[in-house]
Amino acid sequence: MADETRAAICLALLEGRAWSAGELARITGVAPSTASGHLARLLEAGICVTERQGRHSFVRIADTGTARLVDLLASHAIPDRDAAHAVPVVDPPDPLAGARTCYDHFAGRFGMAVTDAMAERGLLRTEGMFELTDAGREWCARAGVDLAYRGRRPIASSCLDWTERRRHLGGVAGARLCALALRLGWVAREEGGGRALRVTAAGERAFGELLGLTPDLWH
Structure with a gap:
């Protein structure tokens, strides 16, 4: 969470879905190689795990306990007034944005x-x-x-x-x-x-x- 890009990746993963490295690179605005480097560190730390679907590989938060820890760290590290600048802007399909x-x-x-x-x-x-x-x-x-x-x-x-x-x-x-x-x-x-x-x-x-x-x- 100390690195801005890595923190943004963690916050995106908090939504509960699995992401590809390419998707995370796009929403954080970094090169795919940079996103892959951050993901490697998160995987090594046990914060994320990989899932495969055919030839494609995705990452997600390891478990709910890890998600709660990231939630807690984010709530201290990112005040409400700065959250809009700290979290990648992703337009989710309705009705996800509603409820x-x-x-x-x-x-x-x-x-x-x-x-x-x-x-x-x-x-x-x-x-x-x-x-x-x-x-x-x-x-x-x-x-x-x-x-x-x-x-x-x-x-x-x-x-x-x-x-x-x-x-x-x-x-x-x-x-x-x-x-x-x-x-x-x-x-x-x-x-x-x-x-x-x-x-x-x-x-x-x-x-x-x-x-x-x-x-x-x-x-």
Whole structure:
């Protein structure tokens, strides 16, 4: 993360998809040989792994634990005001820009709408490291978001959004809220699977009641 190009590659990989070296070279604005050199160091460090599809080779983040570590480093290394200059600009196909999952939590315009609404209502502190307030924990309990967790993952963490260039809610709270919404049918996977989400009519009502969200925030 100390090198600007290597950091940009890591942030692109955080989206969860696998990239070719050529694609990463284009979005970071460097020569393919330069991108390959950075990828070699990331592979050697165990941050990335390779996947082959026929004759083509792709790289992705090694696992969710590594992704969370990169998320945490990025949240400290790249302040919100500078994020637009630090992250490669990639125009994702709709509906990925509207609503999607980033590993196990909400991302895209919908993910940012949830994060912003929680911050505006005093449920989430977003300066520095993300942290649920006491009111936020009470809100989670009322909404049915189970925060019980015995692992080392933080209850709330920030994740730099690939398309919005801002930090959205991750951690246990983000993952459990996403899981709850999927289970109750507030959001649904778009046809064909993948990360794209559709906020259902039930979800529009639920998030409207819980956080005052309106569909124009993610459409």
